[in-house]
Amino acid sequence: MKILELPKGFVTPASSRPIWRDDFGVRHGQTYKPLHTSQKPGLGLRAQVQSPKLERSVHLLSRGEIAAFFYLLYCPYVVDMREQYPVYDSEAFMRALRQGKRLHKSKCLTIDFHLTLALPPDFRHHSHWVSIKFDKTVLSQQDIQRAEREFNLADDRQSTWEMMDSRDFPAGHLRNFAALWTHFKFTRAWDLYSEASYFARRIPQRSLRGTTHDVMTRHARSLGIGVDHAFRLLSTAVSFGHLWLDHSFHYSADRALHLDSLHYE
Incomplete structure (x- = not known):
């Protein structure tokens, strides 16, 4: 599945907001907390942008993530968007829990965007993972190995996965969506x-x-x-x-x- 290839003309169902938590205990919507935030210093461009549909601030850690945010905000298939989504080993989590400890962030893999989509014809919820790269045509061996790991983890959870960079999003759409966003x-x-x-x-x-x-x-x-x-x-x-x-x-x-x-x- 590719987000940019979803057919236009779709209308978000009125009752399609996800339940409180997903099957892995991670919260949806307004109460979701990303594993990494834009307040942490970094070399790339960072931003904290208000989302009217999520009713919270979204933490974006690169120019590509900012572009993705504006496109996904106006994609009617997307009913929830969770940035810096944590994926962790269940056994490691239970070990930490038994010891009265929290699982350290270093033990978690973060997904740039974990999307919940409402798909026709029955508007069922589907999880779609998006990895954002500066330039997906030039990847290091480490990038390739991480992409394979993310793809396999998504497949294990009956989710789909794709890699994108900021150049994938049409400039005309982003320009117009950014202008519309200021209204609401x-x-x-x-x-x-x-x-x-x-x-x-x-x-x-x-x-x-x-x-x-x-x-x-x-x-x-x-x-x-x-x-x-x-x-x-x-x-x-x-x-x-x-x-x-x-x-x-x-x-x-x-x-x-x-x-x-x-x-x-």
């Missing part, structure tokens, strides 16, 4: 799911003349909501797949709003 970065996106769904159905049925701000102003006036809230609903709708943008155009509040052709088929 401190929002609880799931609380707006139903409202965003209704809002999205209105957009293709009405005029798109003028700038995106003009379009949002008309909808806000018609619905009796603020223009800022209209932009929040727009961004939320795109993140859940209620709306799909045409990424051959630059998204901005002061430019025209271009929707994907699937809304007019």
Whole structure:
């Protein structure tokens, strides 16, 4: 499975948020704590970015992880995203537990992104692991051995695995997703799911003349909501797949709003 090859047009199911913990005792969603955080000093670019869908800050340890975050935030198949996900040996964990100790971080393998996907037709949850490299075409022997280990561990857990780097993510998508994120970065996106769904159905049925701000102003006036809230609903709708943008155009509040052709088929 490859994230970038999933067909467009999918809408995140309304009741697809994962349960409290996974089968290995690791928490989902807002209460998840990554094994490594961006506060720890490092040589690469690091960032702590707010996720409206996870309702927590996400710790990103490289430029490639930042690019992946913005793409995955707006991928409607992704219903949970856990960065720096720990994978550990169960026997070593139980030994530490019997001794009244915590398993040391050095005994854990971390996966850059552990994704929970909702897949059609029954929207079952599927675990997909993503390894982010600076340049996946130039790998050291150590990188190759680690990739093989990650792949085998994912396969043992009935999960899929892929390796990506920042160049895999389309620049037009990342540019537009980063701009959309500013509209709803401190929002609880799931609380707006139903409202965003209704809002999205209105957009293709009405005029798109003028700038995106003009379009949002008309909808806000018609619905009796603020223009800022209209932009929040727009961004939320795109993140859940209620709306799909045409990424051959630059998204901005002061430019025209271009929707994907699937809304007019």
